[in-house]
Amino acid sequence: MANTILEMREITKTFPGVKALQDVTLEVERGQVHAICGENGAGKSTLMKVLSGVYPAGSFDGQILLDGKAVDFKNINDSEDAGVVIIHQELALSPFLSIAENIFLGNERSKLGFIDWNDTNLEAAKLLARVGLRDNPITKIVDIGVGKQQLVEIAKALSKKVKILILDEPTAALNDDDSAHLLDLIKSLQGQGITSIIISHKLNEIKAIADKVTIIRDGKTIETLDVHAGEVSEDRIIKAMVGRDLESRYPDHTSNIGEELLRIEDWTVHHPLDATREVVHHANLNVRAGEIVGIAGLMGAGRTELAMSVFGHSYGTNISGTVYKRGTPIKTNTVSNAIKNGLAYATEDRKRYGLNLIDDIKRNISGAALNKLEHLGFVDASKETIVADKYRKDMNIKAPNVSVLTGKLSGGNQQKVVLSKWMYSDPDVLILDEPTRGIDVGAKYEIYTIINQLADQGKGVIVISSELPELLGICDRIYTLSEGRITADVPRDQATPEFLLKHMTQEREAPVNERDI
Amino acid sequence: MSATSELKSPRQDLVPGKQPGPLGLATRYLAGQLRQIGLFIALIVIVLFFQITTNGITLAPINVSNLVIQNSYILILAIGMVMIIIAGHIDLSVGSVVAFIGAMSGVMITQWGLPWWAAIILCLILGALVGAWQGFWVAYFGIPAFIVTLAGMLAFRGAAQIALGGAQISPFPAPFRALGSGFLPAIGTSGYEPLTLIIGGVAAVALVISGLRGRAVRRKYELEDEPFAWFIVKLAFTVVLVGYVAYLLSSYSGTPIVLVVLGALVIIYASVMRNSVFGRHTYAIGGNLQAAALSGIKTKRVTFLLFVNMGVISALAGLVFTGQLNLASPSAGNGFELDAIAAVFIGGAAVTGGIGTVPGAIVGGLIIGILNNGMSILGVQTEYQSLIKGLVLLAAVAFDVFNKRRAASSIK
Structure with a gap:
């Protein structure tokens, strides 16, 4: 078609060890709204970074044609001069x-x-x-x-x-009114001749404003659908997004599930800066002894917010709801109370929230349970070394000894230090937030094995993850979370990627007047 | 990791998976210790330089005695300051607090007629209150320490002037003065004072024992990568140094009381920072505040207590300084905060927090003290003294930054 404004041909982008994009092709017509869909990590953002010059010409293979002419963007200024502007998720x-x-x-x-x-x-x-x-x-x-x-x-x-406006999940952080307004605006810009590319998870949204949808999976273009030709349905998009077989990347494990350990009831959390915005809405969930429970949700669904608010009210304001342990209400209002009551939370961002990178392995491992090593206010340094060294061997932390600084370890080994730290605090329930993010495949298997061992010891494990295969591979039961609400609770044998994705993207019923405050 | 100036416990620079030979290991170990070695070498070079240029006055017994006495309050302040800086804060008010407490001690003794010991106790409590005041605003109200203590620097200087009513107070009773400038009573007759030699001997033996024991424990858990020869060199050097200082002091008036106070403080605080739960929490807060909070550390309480401690230490420095001058003056302690902060950074602490040691701060303080002393003997004008000290501080931190960059690039 002559009216093509942008063409990306056979884009291949490789990071050390990973092929992020492989022969991706994208064709966008002038004056249209073109949506790009895909799971977290499918390569959507990488593709947009290639387009906007964040990854300069030469750092990838393939060709970008703008108005039929090949362009070589060396940086963002180049692409902006050519009328390509990207608006990132973090403003x-x-x-x-x-x-x-x-x-x-x-x-x-x-x-x-x-x-x-x-x-x-x-x-x-x-x-x-x-x-x-x-x-x-x-x-x-x-x-x-x-x-x-x-x-x-x-x-x-x-x-x-701007000629081509790229919006990366523009409504992820917005409430309903603001989202509606923004979508209207994108439509009206279309009338002014501006082409938009919108990255979105929200299928309703795509159906409402997009003319075409391109689906990306594992760094490859799967297909491009025409919304007006009636090709688009939720099922079709979800199938294209997921359509991958579960490889045997997960250790075999049969859980021995006991009594209920932890129950969270009617848990509501508001945004720390905007007390009118609910981030978690009347959530109910529980975990039993020896059980591995997954929480599936897209970015911005409130997964981390749910976990951190339970763990010592470390996130949010106006938190309401009750946490029960073995049927008795417990206080989790400060981190030390949460730890005392047998909770542990391993963060998704180990470098920022999990580790002291300028201190060594042993002191990081003992950090959440120094009271176990204390005599009259002083730390028993020999015992600390013995304890840390045992974890180093048991967890297979690759370091010559426990005096190595954690900042020098690889992602997988850092994660093992974080897990050791929380295992040493001897909790009953561990909440693991994205435990395998940024970790190579081999180390992932080891982490899964550790999670299974924790469950075998009778602990309850809650795993938060963006990767559906991971949740399906290791969990006994999975909750789906969408816009701060628990939308489903399914045992593993009944869960399919399609089912989970449908509930992860399930939007709130239209008229919502129950917003308190 | 090169910026720690832990003098005793070695840190490793090993990258997993590499197996260099013994000589390679030793070289790499020494390269990793460049910061500490550099600090010591700098100290020795500076001492030797002044020893030569002053024709031997620098290491004359009377001068060494003066050196200890005249730098004691800066060293005391540096101990509190390094803890504050490890936690990622700063305290600019300590000089003014020294003046304020000095003034109050004068008021208590001469105007209220309190006995000297009661004045000392009250002043230390007052120091704790000063620290609690500043700690409250920093820890619980969330105002940056730079602002709170800048306000304190102005306010307590004013409070000192108000307390003194624009005048100075002098003299002080002899026992009070002894805290700053007295000596332990001599037990011998003439010549070399035996008590000092005994203290020096005990200290040397204690150093050897604790050094050997620490090494044995580390070897047991395969944490030791310090070459044995280097361990011996270091230990021998420290022992000789202690013995030599004891010998010099004993051939003058004996052990200054303030040196005993200082020694006790160094031993207590060095072990608090290295091995106590409170010390661990301080490093954790400075290293990564959010991770510390998510590990259940009561970050606000630790910060508050650090400032209370700094207040007490400032008060002690104020008492020592006042006793030494035998004078409470509104301008006392001017610029002490800068000397203390400089000592901490020369001693290897990081501006961003999480790194630094008490022994490092002490060595940093000694370098500044010897520079001051040596330049005074040489008759260098004060404006040049200030210029040179500034350049030394910059050079020390530049060396740190250079070292860190070198270490970082060697990982890749």
Whole structure:
């Protein structure tokens, strides 16, 4: 078709050891909204980074044609000059500058090196009108909500004479009203001749605004569907997204399930900065002794928020609900109370929240249970070394001894240190958040084996993961979480990727007036 | 890891999976210890330099005695400061707190007529209150320590002036002065003072025993990668140093009381920071605040207590300084905070927290003290002294940064 604005041909991008993209082809028509679908880690974001010059020309194979001409973007400036603008999931606005200053950041309206404030604010107001935002351009970014910030990002893109606007999960952090407004805006930009590429998990959303959908799986293009030709159904998209066979990457294990260990009832959590936004909504879940329970949810579904709010109220405000252990209500309002009551939480972000990277293995392992090594306020350093060394051997942490700094270990070995730390605190229930993220296949198998051993010791294990095969491979039972709600609770033998994905993307019933506060 | 200046317990630089020969291991070990070795070599070079340029005055018994006495309060402050800095904070108020406590001790003794020992106890309690005040704002209210203690620097300087009513207080009773400038009573007759030699001997034996025991424990758990020859060299050097200082001191007036106080503080705080739960929590907070909080560490309480401790230590330094000068003056302690902070960073602490040791801070403080002393003997003008100290601090930290970068690139 002559009206093709963008063509990406046989894009292959390799990271050390991983082929992130393999011969991906994408064709986008002028003035359309083109959706890209795929599981976490399928390669959607990598593809968009290739397109926007984050990965410069030469670092990948293949060709990008814009308006029929081959282009070589060396950086983001190149792609923006050509009218390709990407808006990332994490907004890149400077919080204490005004809306107008942010719109023209790096592209200031100036005369002789001085900012022309009249021109800046006037032009900003015009752009804001185009995105339907009535706020004063001199308002600071911190004073407006996330929804409006998203619109400011789009206004900023418009100021750069955008031809192709790429939005990476634009509604992931928005409430319903803001999402609806944003989708309307994308439609209206279409009327102004702007082509949009939208990465999204939300299938309803795609059906509502997209003209075409390209599905990516494991770094390859699966198919491109035409929404108007009636080719698109949820089932079809889900099948294309998942369609991979479960390899035998998981150790065999039969759980010996006992009595209920932990029950979380009516758990509701609000966003720490926006107390009106519910991040977790009346969640109920439980885990029994010896059981491995999975929580499946897409990014932004509230998985980590649920776990961290239970573990010492480490996330969120206005937390309500009750946690029971063996039927008795327990306090988990501080981390030390949660630990005392037998909980452990291994974070998804080990470098930021899990480890002291400038300290050694033994001190990281003992960090959550120093009381077990304490005599009159002093740590028994010999016992600490013996304990840590036992974990080093049992867990197969690859380091010559336990005095090696954790910052020097590989991801898999760091994760083993984190797990050792929580095993030493001797909990009854372990919540493992993305336990195999950023870990190579061999180490993953070892981590799964450790999880099975924990269950065999009679502990309850909750595994949070974005990878459905992983959950299906190791869990006895799986909860699905969507927009902060538990939408399903299925035993492993009844769970299929299609079933899980359907419930992970299940949206709230349209009229919701129950929002408290 | 090169920025720790732990003098006793070695850290390794081993990358898993590589098996170098014994000589390679030794070289790599020494390369990893470059920071500590550098610190010691710097100290020795500076001492020798001044020893030569001052025609032997630097290591004359009377000067060594003065060196200990005149630097004691900076070294005391450095102990508290290194703990604050390990936790990722800073305290700019310590100089003003020294003046404030000095002033209050004068008021208590001369105006309220309190006995000297009661004044000392009250002043230490007052120091704890000062620390609690600042710790509250930092830990529980969440104001950065830089701001809180900058405010404290101004406020307590003012409080010192108000307490003194614009005048100075002098003299102080003899027992109070002894804390700053007195000596342990001589038990011998003339010549070499035996008590000092005994203390020196005991200290040397204790060093040898604790060194050997530590090494035995580490060997047992296969944590030892320090070459035996190097261990012996280090131990011998330390023992000779202790013995030599004891010999010098004994041939003058004996052991300064403040040296005993300082020695006790170093032993207590070094072991607190290395082996106590509180010390571990301090390193954990400075190394990764969020991870510490998620491990159940009461991060706010630890921060609060660190400031209370700094307050008490500042008060002690204030008492020592006042006793030494036999004078409570509103301008006392001017710039002490900068000397203490400089000592900590020369001693290998990291600005971002999580790294640093008490012995390192002490060596850093000694380097500054010897620079001050040597330049004064040589008659270097104060403006040049300040210039040189500034350059030494910059050089020490630049060496650290260079070392870290070298270590980081060697991993890849």
